[in-house]
Amino acid sequence: MGINIEIIQGLAKKERIAFKRHCLSRLHERKISVDEVKNVLLSGEIIEEYPGDYPLPSALLLGFAQNNKPLHAVVAIDTEDQMLWVITTYIPDIELWDTAFQRREMK
Numbered sequence: 001m002g003i004n005i006e007i008i009q010g011l012a013k014k015e016r017i018a019f020k021r022h023c024l025s026r027l028h029e030r031k032i033s034v035d036e037v038k039n040v041l042l043s044g045e046i047i048e049e050y051p052g053d054y055p056l057p058s059a060l061l062l063g064f065a066q067n068n069k070p071l072h073a074v075v076a077i078d079t080e081d082q083m084l085w086v087i088t089t090y091i092p093d094i095e096l097w098d099t100a101f102q103r104r105e106m107k
Helices: 005-013 021-030 034-043
Strands: 017-019 045-050 058-064 070-078 083-090
Touching (some): 005 045, 005 070, 034 058, 034 070
Antiparallel strands (some): 045 058, 058 070
């Protein structure tokens, strides 16, 4: 089964979301709320796919929080257990991404 936004959104709607401990620490440090991450999962778009990631295929999502703040979330999809693992979430750096925060800039 491939990675697609419908699978991600479906798992998020069912609250089948788990956060890695490291991710929760980073969210706190970066002042990003769990609700903001859930919004990205429900309304964001896939901008990069990593189908060969081990142990689970993953993807990078772009979404927006309050005040139109861009957020990136890396998620892994466990289709066997029907679980969406949030690996990390961060505010993309304008120095590293294009102005739409969808493509990495090669500088």
